[in-house]
Amino acid sequence: MSARFDHxxxxxxxxxxxxxxxxxLDTNSRWIADRLVLRGLDVAAHLTVPDDVDAISSAxxxxxxxVELLILTGGLGPTADxxxxxxLAAALDExxxxxxxxxxxxxxxxxxxxxxxxEQNRAQALRPQTARMLRNDxxxxxxxxxxxxxxxxxxxxxxxPHEMQPIFERDIEPTLRLPPERAVHTTVIHTFGRGExxxxxxxxxxxxxxxxxxxxxxxxxxxxxxxxxxxxxxGPQRLRETESLVRTRLSEILLxxxxxxxxxxNRLKARQQTVATVESCTGGLVGEMxxxxxxxxxxxxxxxxxxxxxxxxxLADVPHQVFETEGAVSKPCAIAMAEGGxxxxxxxxxxxxxxxxxxxxxxxxxxxxxxxxxxxxxNAPTDARRFLFKGSRQAIRTWSAATALGMLRxxxxxxxxxxxxxxxx
Amino acid sequence: MSARFDHxxxxxxxxxxxxxxxxxLDTNSRWIADRLVLRGLDVAAHLTVPDDVDAISSAxxxxxxxVELLILTGGLGPTADxxxxxxLAAALDExxxxxxxxxxxxxxxxxxxxxxxxEQNRAQALRPQTARMLRNDxxxxxxxxxxxxxxxxxxxxxxxPHEMQPIFERDIEPTLRLPPERAVHTTVIHTFGRGExxxxxxxxxxxxxxxxxxxxxxxxxxxxxxxxxxxxxxGPQRLRETESLVRTRLSEILLxxxxxxxxxxNRLKARQQTVATVESCTGGLVGEMxxxxxxxxxxxxxxxxxxxxxxxxxLADVPHQVFETEGAVSKPCAIAMAEGGxxxxxxxxxxxxxxxxxxxxxxxxxxxxxxxxxxxxxNAPTDARRFLFKGSRQAIRTWSAATALGMLRxxxxxxxxxxxxxxxx
Numbered sequence: 001m002s003a004r005f006d007h008x009x010x011x012x013x014x015x016x017x018x019x020x021x022x023x024x025l026d027t028n029s030r031w032i033a034d035r036l037v038l039r040g041l042d043v044a045a046h047l048t049v050p051d052d053v054d055a056i057s058s059a060x061x062x063x064x065x066x067v068e069l070l071i072l073t074g075g076l077g078p079t080a081d082x083x084x085x086x087x088l089a090a091a092l093d094e095x096x097x098x099x100x101x102x103x104x105x106x107x108x109x110x111x112x113x114x115x116x117x118x119e120q121n122r123a124q125a126l127r128p129q130t131a132r133m134l135r136n137d138x139x140x141x142x143x144x145x146x147x148x149x150x151x152x153x154x155x156x157x158x159x160x161p162h163e164m165q166p167i168f169e170r171d172i173e174p175t176l177r178l179p180p181e182r183a184v185h186t187t188v189i190h191t192f193g194r195g196e197x198x199x200x201x202x203x204x205x206x207x208x209x210x211x212x213x214x215x216x217x218x219x220x221x222x223x224x225x226x227x228x229x230x231x232x233x234x235g236p237q238r239l240r241e242t243e244s245l246v247r248t249r250l251s252e253i254l255l256x257x258x259x260x261x262x263x264x265x266n267r268l269k270a271r272q273q274t275v276a277t278v279e280s281c282t283g284g285l286v287g288e289m290x291x292x293x294x295x296x297x298x299x300x301x302x303x304x305x306x307x308x309x310x311x312x313x314x315l316a317d318v319p320h321q322v323f324e325t326e327g328a329v330s331k332p333c334a335i336a337m338a339e340g341g342x343x344x345x346x347x348x349x350x351x352x353x354x355x356x357x358x359x360x361x362x363x364x365x366x367x368x369x370x371x372x373x374x375x376x377x378x379n380a381p382t383d384a385r386r387f388l389f390k391g392s393r394q395a396i397r398t399w400s401a402a403t404a405l406g407m408l409r410x411x412x413x414x415x416x417x418x419x420x421x422x423x424x425x
Numbered sequence: 426m427s428a429r430f431d432h433x434x435x436x437x438x439x440x441x442x443x444x445x446x447x448x449x450l451d452t453n454s455r456w457i458a459d460r461l462v463l464r465g466l467d468v469a470a471h472l473t474v475p476d477d478v479d480a481i482s483s484a485x486x487x488x489x490x491x492v493e494l495l496i497l498t499g500g501l502g503p504t505a506d507x508x509x510x511x512x513l514a515a516a517l518d519e520x521x522x523x524x525x526x527x528x529x530x531x532x533x534x535x536x537x538x539x540x541x542x543x544e545q546n547r548a549q550a551l552r553p554q555t556a557r558m559l560r561n562d563x564x565x566x567x568x569x570x571x572x573x574x575x576x577x578x579x580x581x582x583x584x585x586p587h588e589m590q591p592i593f594e595r596d597i598e599p600t601l602r603l604p605p606e607r608a609v610h611t612t613v614i615h616t617f618g619r620g621e622x623x624x625x626x627x628x629x630x631x632x633x634x635x636x637x638x639x640x641x642x643x644x645x646x647x648x649x650x651x652x653x654x655x656x657x658x659x660g661p662q663r664l665r666e667t668e669s670l671v672r673t674r675l676s677e678i679l680l681x682x683x684x685x686x687x688x689x690x691n692r693l694k695a696r697q698q699t700v701a702t703v704e705s706c707t708g709g710l711v712g713e714m715x716x717x718x719x720x721x722x723x724x725x726x727x728x729x730x731x732x733x734x735x736x737x738x739x740l741a742d743v744p745h746q747v748f749e750t751e752g753a754v755s756k757p758c759a760i761a762m763a764e765g766g767x768x769x770x771x772x773x774x775x776x777x778x779x780x781x782x783x784x785x786x787x788x789x790x791x792x793x794x795x796x797x798x799x800x801x802x803x804n805a806p807t808d809a810r811r812f813l814f815k816g817s818r819q820a821i822r823t824w825s826a827a828t829a830l831g832m833l834r835x836x837x838x839x840x841x842x843x844x845x846x847x848x849x850x
Contacts, residue, residue, distance in 0.1 A: 044475075283715065311726055392591070
């Protein structure tokens with residue numbers, strides 16, 4: 001790598017028909033961009049192009065006019081539709097030459113596995129004349145590095161993430177050192193309980209686009225995240241000041257973590273308490289969210305999936321009479337599920353969810369999206385609330401699960417605010 | 426939408442700082458591209474750009490010179506960093522005007538939820554003069570449709586997938602009709618039980634890149650999908666012939682549906698049988714997968730999440746002695762969980778999963794990724810198998826859940842083949 005440490009603007013290009021045609025999801029570009037931004041670089045764009053020499057080489061040339069670091073992934077395989085090498089040569093206006101050392105490494109990759117190198121893998125040892133090869137320890141395709149017009153560093157990395165990432169970490173990341181006056185400093189603060197526009201309204205003055213730091217919001221399933229990004233030599237100081245303003249204004253709804261599950265598990269562990277789940281329309285989703293976190297067994301004991309009324313009765317002791325008088329989507333049913341589940345699972349808290357996820361099963365009085373959520377705890381009255389979630393079956397289920405964790409969080413944090421989508425009973 | 430049915434080339438643009446900076450993975454572009462290709466269109470590129478009017482509008486203008494359909498997602502929120510509306514207006518060289526009907530819909534979205542519309546959400550009812558608004562039933566941001574230079578249809582859709590997808594399906598997909606000589610005919614056949622390279626080897630002659638139809642494979646969590654794509658006036662006939670060849674060669678592993686859960690539920694309903702789940706390391710994921718399918722309550726009764734040993738004993742009657750002699754990740758534990766769960770839930774079948782999802786907890790004898798899965802049924806010996814899954818905690822959990830459904834499928838289909846990742850006991 002050249003000894004220039006003044007990269008500021010970067011771009012990422014993913015190469016592959018299977019990506020452009022939507023048969024496969026590209027995760028490399030996000031991973032690379034995240035790493036570049038953490039190192040203080042700015043990313044101008046991600047582009048995904050097909051296995052086509054013209055498309056790849058014109059992307060290289062166009063980006064090289066604007067950015068100082070260009071990273072491509074994919075198209076380095078041995079087959080006829082792997083064209084990134086040829087496209088890089090075309091962009092550099094150079095011939096492809098055989099790199100003997102690279103050929104030796106490709107051959108070694110096969111022989112060390114007791115196989116002979118297929119003839120077509122010779123292509124992987126080709127490089128444009130002025131490019132250099134970067135060793136690939138996890139696959140046959142060496143990576144490439146070239147400099148275009150003496151101003152843009154271009155890296156071509158293999159597509160499989162387990163091959164790409166080690167090369168990035170070994171040969172690119174260590175060279176990304178910005179001088180302090182050009183560094184970028186970022187942080188993210190997560191909240192739960194208010195809508196994105198409410199949060200943005202509270203931060204309106206900080207979100208002015210001409211301000212440094214820049215402040216922006218994003219929302220995902222009720223978690224509203226505030227992103228702060230400061231530039232310049234006094235960036236760390238500016239970042240701290242704005243972060244402190246944001247935290248003060250949003251103190252009631254701050255999360256420990258982007259994940260509500262992590263927030264809730266941390267609060268439970270701090271109190272040495274446990275929770276169980278009793279799920280009907282979510283069918284196990286809350287349990288899944290909690291157990292996706294390593295170490296969750298310290299606070300999550302397990303739970304019941306009571307999808308039918310028979311199992312609500314058999315496993316959680318909901319009286320048959322509740323189904324007859326109030327129905328399974330009702331306050332008494334949610335309360336009985338939470339209290340019965342807590343008793344059966346011997347937990348300090350239990351969350352119960354019963355609702356109509358649709359698309360069928362709604363009525364005028366209980367339309368699709370009607371969900372009752374209850375939180376039962378030792379020595380506290382059971383908190384039961386009615387919600388109306390809109391959207392698809394999947395949307396209603398994921399909102400239900402997130403909101404159930406949000407209700408437990410309110411209890412653990414000692415708050416009692418009304419939540420998004422909550423209805424009068 | 427204009428009545429022109431000659432769209433052929435399309436491009437997809439994702440808008441958002443959080444995407445360009447790698448803080449969030451864009452899944453919309455892949456989803457849209459996949460749908461477009463299934464309808465016979467070609468996709469030129471995907472581009473991801475920041476929340477910046479110039480970046481978005483110049484992307485619109487540049488693509489509009491090359492493609493006939495351009496779909497943008499994101500940047501339609503109510504805040505100052507939601508700039509897609511302004512960028513579309515700039516690209517069209519038009520002013521933004523307030524759309525009274527859209528404003529009414531945005532307002533209604535809030536009032537139907539018992540809230541007042543925040544003033545800043547007025548911005549979501551703005552549109553370029555010649556654009557029209559497309560109703561959003563699942564969020565506040567209406568989508569936009571405009572035509573640039575009388576040749577490129579431009580759609581701006583909201584970023585959240587559960588808002589974007591229904592608008593795409595309602596307002597874009599039905600209009601994508603190509604004339605017969607340009608039409609592309611596609612189908613997808615799903616399989617479960619063998620690896621992608623095995624499936625590809627069985628179809629090698631059909632997968633030649635110069636053949637019409639084109640045949641390709643993709644794999645996701647053990648489901649290997651075979652995509653067939655025929656062009657030309659005799660496309661339907663060619664498609665049928667190749668599909669029939671593929672189905673014959675893969676008959677043992679064909680799925681009813683892309684979803685293993687749908688396949689399993691259909692088989693259970695046909696027999697009027699039920700299933701229950703008993704989950705440890707997957708924490709509710711199998712229940713979640715089954716209940717994500719509408720109508721699943723006809724065959725899925727519910728289940729137990731037995732995350733701790735205490736709950737494995739208390740809820741599923743696993744004898745304490747099993748934990749002491751064999752441990753919780755063992756054949757006898759999986760069998761006891763399945764049989765105990767089946768009895769408690771009164772189901773015809775029960776699936777049990779117990780394993781080490783990591784990142785901690787592995788040993789030499791039982792490394793991270795070791796998972797026992799058992800299927801208990803009335804009048805049949807319980808089938809218990811040991812698997813070793815590689816990858817992250819999430820990968821191990823999702824593979825475990827998919828494989829558990831695959832094991833139940835084997836029982837219901839009367840097959841007894843060895844599955845991917847299965848180990849000697």
